[in-house]
Structures are given as C-alpha cells and as structure tokens.
Amino acid sequence: MNAAVLASYVKMSTLVDGTMRIVLDVDPKSAPDAFTLLGSPGTPIAIARITDAAAVAHDRQRHETPDALSGQDGAAGVPAHPSRPAAAPSDRKAxxxxxxxxxxxxxxxxxxxxxxxxxxxxxxxxxxxxxxxxxxxxxxxxxxxxxxxxxxxxxxxxxxxxxxxxxxxxxxxxxxxxxxxxxxxxxxxxx
Structure with a gap:
C-alpha cells in the first residue's frame, strides 16, 4: 500500500456549519490504495498540493500508458468500497x-x-x-x-x-x- 494517493481537485464548497467539503478524483488504478488508506468516512487525512511540474509529469504518464492509448481505463477488477456498489469502468475513467x-x-x-x-x-x-x-x-x-x-x-x-x-x-x-x-x-x- 502507498502512503499517499495522487488525486485531482474537482470542487470545493462550504457547508452550513462552515465545514469545507472538498471533492477529489482518484485514478481508478489507485482506488484500492485510496480505499485502504482512507478506511471509512471520518478518517483524518492531510492534503498537500503537488507542484505543477509533478502534475504535468503525472498527466503525461497517465496519457502515455498502454491502457490510456488503447482506450481502456484499467478500472475493471478494481474492488469497490464495501459501502458503495461497483461502478462500471466508464464511470471511473478520468x-x-x-x-x-x-x-x-x-x-x-x-x-x-x-x-x-x-x-x-x-x-x-x-x-x-x-x-x-x-x-x-x-x-x-x-x-x-x-x-x-x-x-x-x-x-x-x-x-x-x-x-x-x-x-x-x-x-x-x-x-x-x-x-x-x-x-x-x-x-x-x-x-
């Protein structure tokens, strides 16, 4: 298991009580690590921003993989979180x-x-x-x-x-x- 999972920031909103809700997208290939790392809702986490150079390198690597070139997203066989139904591969494609x-x-x-x-x-x-x-x-x-x-x-x-x-x-x-x-x-x- 990785100690960190790369994710993309999607949106942010503020709840009525002032709590900030942040939505992130995790690459399907990293989903098992994310489920293991996060455990269950309420698990404390830290958020850090990676450099633009690292993000560009990650995007390029993801687009140059055989899965990306063949149109497959690699989500098949990714176990679903116990509290969520398994999503179809097209639902998880970044x-x-x-x-x-x-x-x-x-x-x-x-x-x-x-x-x-x-x-x-x-x-x-x-x-x-x-x-x-x-x-x-x-x-x-x-x-x-x-x-x-x-x-x-x-x-x-x-x-x-x-x-x-x-x-x-x-x-x-x-x-x-x-x-x-x-x-x-x-x-x-x-x-």
Whole structure:
C-alpha cells in the first residue's frame, strides 16, 4: 500500500456549519490504495498540493500508458468500497484535460468569472468578444481559454507545460472565486 494517493481537485464548497467539503478524483488504478488508506468516512487525512511540474509529469504518464492509448481505463477488477456498489469502468475513467476545459467553458458562472474577475481576465474577455463576434458565452469562454493559454485546440493544453500551468491557475482562481461567492450567498454577505 502507498502512503499517499495522487488525486485531482474537482470542487470545493462550504457547508452550513462552515465545514469545507472538498471533492477529489482518484485514478481508478489507485482506488484500492485510496480505499485502504482512507478506511471509512471520518478518517483524518492531510492534503498537500503537488507542484505543477509533478502534475504535468503525472498527466503525461497517465496519457502515455498502454491502457490510456488503447482506450481502456484499467478500472475493471478494481474492488469497490464495501459501502458503495461497483461502478462500471466508464464511470471511473478520468476526464482528459480538454474535456474538463470544455465542461468548465459551458458553466455560466465561469463566463461570469472571466467577465468580472479583476486579475486581467475581464479586459481579455472583452478583447476575445470583439474577435469572436456574437457568440454564446460558452463559445467565447472556449476561445478565451485557448487565447489565454496560447493554444489552437483545447487538447493542446494537456501537452504544453505552460498552457497547462496557465489553465490550472485560471481554474484554481475560478474555484476560489466561486467558493467565495457561494460562501457569501450562504452567509448573506457580499463577496
């Protein structure tokens, strides 16, 4: 058993009592280690962020494995947690970066973040709107992400170290922005 399991941050929310809930995705091949490591709900854990370079190396390794190249996710035969039913292999397959970008761009809150965030995104959003013309917010968000990351296609983000770093920073900033808005909504305070 490994002493640590690599996971990807998915989302964060604040519960009514102020507890922060964090959702993580664990690669199917690491699922047995995660179940063993975590034991049962309530098990204390520590969270540490790995460097972008280590994350890029992990993503590349995962996409270059024979399972990834053949379209198999390796989830077959992974034992299910005793309290959960076994998931079909397609239910456990990690999303490629391009799919994560596409899903994020479809989120109306993400477009709202890009339009209003003070870290330079708002000015770039307006430039992108002028370039793409009358498009939906989702299409503008996709064009924005590709321009910001310096790539022509979303899938290029996964293979370009700088583009991946820029995407992760943008997505992290969005998650923080969305989390603070959610907290403000729940507490009735302005964000």
């Amino acid at each position: 999303l490629p970066i391009a799919s994560k970008v596409a899903l994020r761009c479809q989120d109306p809150d993400f477009a709202g973040f890009l339009r209003t965030d003070p870290s330079g995104f708002a000015m770039e959003w307006e430039r992108t709107k002028r370039i793409v013309g009358e498009r939906s917010d989702a299409e503008t968000a996709e064009a924005f992400v590709k321009r910001w990351c310096g790539v022509e296609r979303k899938r290029d983000i996964a293979t370009d170290d700088n583009a991946l770093r820029l995407w992760r920073e943008m997505d992290r900033d969005f998650q923080q922005w969305a989390g603070s808005r959610e907290l403000a909504r729940r507490t009735g305070k302005a964000a």
